[in-house]
Amino acid sequence: MKASQFFISTQKEAPADADIISQKLMLRAGMIKKLAAGIYNYMPMGLRSIRKVEAIIREEMNAAGATELLMPVIQPAELWQESGRWDKYGPELMRIKDRHDRDFIVQPTSEEVITDIARQELRSYRQLPQNWYHIQTKFRDERRPRFGVMRGREFTMKDAYSFDRNTEGALKTYDAMFAAYLRIFGRLGLQFRAVAADTGSIGGDRSHEFQVIADAGEDLLVYNPETDYAANIELAEALPLSAERAAPAEELTLTLTPGTGRCSELADYLKLPLSRTIKSLIFATEAEGKLTGIWLLMLRGDHELNEIKAGKLPGFGDGFRMATEAEIIDHFGCKPGFLGPIKTVKPVHVIADRTVANMSDFVVGANQEDYHYTGVNWGRDLPEPELVADLRNIVAGDPAPDGKGVVAIQRGIEVGHVFYLGTKYSKALDATFLDEDGKPKHFEMGCYGIGVTRLLGAAIEQNHDAKGIVWPTAMAPFEVVVCPIGADRSEAVREAAFRLHDELAAAGIDVIIDDRGERPGVMFADWELIGVPYRVTLGDRGLKEGMVEFQHRRDEAATKVALAGIAATVIGRVRADLAA
Amino acid sequence: MKASQFFISTQKEAPADADIISQKLMLRAGMIKKLAAGIYNYMPMGLRSIRKVEAIIREEMNAAGATELLMPVIQPAELWQESGRWDKYGPELMRIKDRHDRDFIVQPTSEEVITDIARQELRSYRQLPQNWYHIQTKFRDERRPRFGVMRGREFTMKDAYSFDRNTEGALKTYDAMFAAYLRIFGRLGLQFRAVAADTGSIGGDRSHEFQVIADAGEDLLVYNPETDYAANIELAEALPLSAERAAPAEELTLTLTPGTGRCSELADYLKLPLSRTIKSLIFATEAEGKLTGIWLLMLRGDHELNEIKAGKLPGFGDGFRMATEAEIIDHFGCKPGFLGPIKTVKPVHVIADRTVANMSDFVVGANQEDYHYTGVNWGRDLPEPELVADLRNIVAGDPAPDGKGVVAIQRGIEVGHVFYLGTKYSKALDATFLDEDGKPKHFEMGCYGIGVTRLLGAAIEQNHDAKGIVWPTAMAPFEVVVCPIGADRSEAVREAAFRLHDELAAAGIDVIIDDRGERPGVMFADWELIGVPYRVTLGDRGLKEGMVEFQHRRDEAATKVALAGIAATVIGRVRADLAA
Structure with missing residues (x-):
């Protein structure tokens, strides 16, 4: 071409x-x-x-x-x-x-x-x-x-x-x-x-x-x-981060925690690791447009809810959404930010993430503005969760679901x-x-x-750099570009370039020859932007020594290669790429 | 395949x-x-x-x-x-x-x-x-x-x-x-x-x-x-069917022609050739929804209007249609069937087809029910047409527009x-x-x-017969079908058929082998319906003599060909077809 x-x-x-x-x-x-x-x-x-x-x-x-x-x-x-x-x-x-x-x-x-x-x-x-x-x-x-x-x-x-x-x-x-x-x-x-x-x-x-x-x-x-x-x-699947619950070490304490509506603020205020705090997420489930339940999902402060997993919880299949502020106040007597499973106004379904279910001495909202409970423990301070489930996104470094090592x-x-x-x-x-x-x-x-x-x-x-696209050979619009320098001035360049082009084309290589007459800088910039994997540059000076320049799009610089062997080299490289 | x-x-x-x-x-x-x-x-x-x-x-x-x-x-x-x-x-x-x-x-x-x-x-x-x-x-x-x-x-x-x-x-x-x-x-x-x-x-x-x-x-x-x-x-282009008008030979006569609303009925009634009668077609032109003229287009009784040509008449470019019965009665004082250019109630534009313009002693409607004028002549009985134009579809046998011979x-x-x-x-x-x-x-x-x-x-x-499609080789879904007969019973048939298939495929022939196990009648009927150009049939009896059957979809019957040469024959035929 x-x-x-x-x-x-x-x-x-x-x-x-x-x-x-x-x-x-x-x-x-x-x-x-x-x-x-x-x-x-x-x-x-x-x-x-x-x-x-x-x-x-x-x-x-x-x-x-x-x-x-x-x-x-x-x-x-x-x-x-x-x-x-x-x-x-x-x-x-x-x-x-x-x-x-x-x-x-x-x-x-x-x-x-x-x-x-x-x-x-x-x-x-x-x-x-x-x-x-x-x-x-x-x-x-x-x-x-x-x-x-x-x-x-x-x-x-x-x-x-x-x-x-x-x-x-x-x-x-x-x-x-x-x-x-x-x-x-x-x-x-x-x-x-x-x-x-x-x-x-x-x-x-x-x-x-x-x-x-x-x-x-x-x-x-x-x-x-x-x-x-x-x-x-x-x-x-996110496995629980500890195999079993440690024994309680702290007392349940109603603690003033002003302005700590977010777990990160709470952890800072209490000078506790984020992993000791609990996020309480309130959901409403519906079936045929009617409310079927209010749910409190408990996750560790540094974990994130996985909505796909939530959708598979019993009762969630027909539709679920975040609870409205009105529903929250109705059930918890408190606005979002300080919610928790202890002393709710109306009963709610409590579902604990697997990791939360194995925690001890954790911190939850107290259903009063600016207050949390610290030193909370399952069974002692609140009933066991109605359901323990995998609720969260796994994170890098978590134990692998297939049991060996950790995930990336x-x-x-x-x-x-x-x-x-x-x-x-x-x-x-x-x-x-x-x-x-x-x-x-x-x-x-x-x-x-x-x-x-x-x-x-x-x-x-996946494949680009500052200059442009770097196509894998199989997807490139052209596999090879032949760039003659000064073809208008040198018949030798012109002739060698077209001969190389024709030889590559005859071997089934998808090759284009840049005969537009652009300056080398423009040519190179164009083909680097377009991302053609292989480039052969022919100039008068090199040809006098029987040499051309060969460069893969990922190479830092061109290599001098004998004109005599360039076609075989290019054909070999392209075929190797396509066979890979 | x-x-x-x-x-x-x-x-x-x-x-x-x-x-x-x-x-x-x-x-x-x-x-x-x-x-x-x-x-x-x-x-x-x-x-x-x-x-x-x-x-x-x-x-x-x-x-x-x-x-x-x-x-x-x-x-x-x-x-x-x-x-x-x-x-x-x-x-x-x-x-x-x-x-x-x-x-x-x-x-x-x-x-x-x-x-x-x-x-x-x-x-x-x-x-x-x-x-x-x-x-x-x-x-x-x-x-x-x-x-x-x-x-x-x-x-x-x-x-x-x-x-x-x-x-x-x-x-x-x-x-x-x-x-x-x-x-x-x-x-x-x-x-x-x-x-x-x-x-x-x-x-x-x-x-x-x-x-x-x-x-x-x-x-x-x-x-x-x-x-x-x-x-x-x-x-x-339809040229006039006579180079010039003959001199009038008949008198203008108002003739009773009951029930002859169509030219063919009129010609029968008057015992004249259809080519002596004239069809008067009434059109209305419009521009921006307003009537701009009523036109009488005159064609020979055996000719047909070409609407594309009509659309190119002066004044017709902005839109034209058949005149309504009301418009016709308003201008001609008569219902359609006996209309003509002589003695209209209101003036209309008369355009004659080139052939009509050169006719003499022709017959037109008299604008009175059941009456025609016979022996009509331009200039004498009615004014020369306002415009002479090519109005009609050319017919087989007419003089060729490029001046040599007649058209088909x-x-x-x-x-x-x-x-x-x-x-x-x-x-x-x-x-x-x-x-x-x-x-x-x-x-x-x-x-x-x-x-x-x-x-x-x-x-x-263009390419079918009673049995089905007959594809040109270049368009056929497959170029060749190999039909083994009784491949389930004969390993020799099976082996020869697959070998032929593989040989053809390796030569770039688009070949399918019918390994469905259908009876020969079903196989042949299917491939004749589908229209695959070449068929090679291999059976036990023929193979014992080293022969197979070869048939082009257009052939009446199959030809016996040596198995040894069949691949070369098929490859040669297909390539010749594609090179044609």
Whole structure:
């Protein structure tokens, strides 16, 4: 490819509204161009990377026995009404009416349509398993689209859906997809981690996220550096920090603690470690709009509530929220800031985090403004908690849930998700097949997504420096750039550069030659911003000695290499990268 | 590819609502599956053909210097308001509101967005020309979607847009696209014709449609079998059928012609050829909702009005329609059926078709029920027409517009359109670049579309028989199917079949082996329906003699070929087809 025949458009500055490094670099490198909030044009440079990602996904999906099809962007509401998601989905679901006033949606995902296909097409167990995927435009009307392609409204997703006879088969398919995902993200050249994830409202017991490791990630990944254990913090089990309760050593004391509404203020005031204080969080549960209970959740002062875990508490499944100030005053006789489990005005359900349940001589609010109880002990000063549960986010250094050593935590960007669905959708749409015994059974399903466009942003978050993007070879818009210096003045340079370009192209290397006639500084800055992994620079002086300059995007400086061997070197390096 | 690992789903009968052969065959062959009116799932078999079409389009577009990008499906209304098409487009434009009540559309085409990109990105003449394309999902909310993928609502289109400094450059780009289209449709293996087409409201003077020849086509293509001339009937010039008027031979006579409201009835009644009668068509023109004139258009009784040509008459450009009965009675004093240019109640504008203007002794309505004038002659019995114009559709056998011989007519399905746009959109969106003289100029644009999904339907309309589809090799979901007979009983068959499959696959042939274990009759019927071009059948008896059966989808019967040479034969045939 000649740069003069391609469209290259770099910018010195990113627009002011770009809010994350990958977005800034994609805009500056001319990979994307904003059309509307969360809606981007993929410019020629960006599209090349997308196509490479798609090709690798296709190869691995096909190799894993999945079959590609294509479901429409615009889908009829009827199927979404049948599954119940027409009502359950919020305003992220983009709804449209056609000219005949019929309801449609712009698909954010395709469980309904694929299940509709399956219930028509798959009649016998002999046709199973099937695993169908498509790579298609999705739309989610995010309230606040941001982070460029990482949380856009229109995006490209690969979504696969599997249909099996039974749970055993479904889990086998799940494992095959898990393995395919490991290969996909490995081939893309990304540092990533597969973590156990919450199954949310879908149920089932198996779900993994594939997370690209990056400081800008919104997810916290908990892992055991010594074992295979890895989970999203939403799911990672927090063990109690002491095995059992120590005997009480202090007396219960009502203590004046003015202006200490927050645990950190309280610990400072009492000159106690934060880990001796208790946070009392008050929640209300509801079912069908009616209040079903007021709950006091007790966490150690330095710990944070995990809302996913809270949602799984008995009674919380139908809906929960922070209690209102009125509900709090009604039950505790006190405003928030000094609440606690002792002497409430009305009875409340007390749930202690596992760590809290094993504490002694702790400090809780006294339900009187500016007062706390110190020296509090279970059984003696207040009843044992109604329930002991895992309520908190695990933190780095906590004992590992798998029993060996302690956990570490890093940030990640979710780029893939595999999900065992069970019969959620097949039951909702009554999608059955005739099993060997002649009886209709609901399909056991799984779904498997990869955020194609998001992957570009995630890869850049992980791979960039002050000069710009540093693409993994497999995702780069071009693998190699050939930069002739002064080609307008030197036929030797021109000729050698084009010969090298042609030789690399003939070997299947995705190479571009910068024949725009720009100055070396401009050329280098452009390609460093764009992030092409390999650069070969040819100048008159070097060529006289038979030498060219070779530089990987991560190298500090260029290396002199003989012109005679440069093609073989480049081909070898690129192929090694792609085989990795 | 093993059939057992692919998804094959054929049906004996097409659904009752399928209204055209290509739609029936695509549904029966399991290439598409209806999701809603005009919205189809592309099943694995269909998607393979789409991807092949897309790949050829990409190769030729890139070779012609175009660059691929990707514009969004959902586009903000603002740009469409800026171009004026937000108001001009009817209900085919699918409009949506997002959660913030902002207007968007589901794109039917992308002139606005690409022009918006160009006005931001292309600042200097040095960046020109540019030709950008994408292959993207489109939506047009057709009132009555029909003919399967030929007139669907959601479809895939390749649309390219070019930006040039001046008309000369734009026409050069146009010619390059024209040439690329010839290559694309040629490589796809289709019989097609590039015809001059009407430029409609867009203006400019150059537009060609690429039409796949098929009886089911909605377009009529006029061509000169002896020359290069070819045009859509909408545009094809109809010359006068006699060079000059003969001298009058009859007297003007008011003749009783009861019940002859139609020219055919009149000709029968008077025992005259239809070509002696005149059709009087009454139109009203309007501008800004106000009547601007009543027009009598005179055509020969056996000719048909061409509405596109009528729309270009002076005064018709702002809008025209058939006159109402009230308007007709008001001007002619008579109901439709016996109208004519002689003795109207109020003056009307008389426009004669070129052929009519050269007629003598013709018959027109007398503006009295059941009466006509016979022996009518221009100048003597009525004034010369106010205007002589080309009003009619040319018919087969008419003199060719390019002056040599006569034209023939065939039906076609429009699958591509190249269009010189001029500055229509660049002016509407004020998209300019700085020219060499330092002054801003509007881009000279062109647009170039190919209906990717429609191409599948068109190809099938052209290539099918009683058994099913007959794919051109370049568009076939698979190029070759290997059918082992009794592979479950014979290891020799099994082994030879898989070896052949592997050998073909290794040579880059897109081959599938039917390892489903179906009976030969079922296998053959499936692959004939699906339309795979080449089939190799291996059976125990033939193999004992070292022979297999080879059959092209168009062959009446299979040929015996030595197993030893079959791979080379197949590879040679497929490669020859693809090189054609």
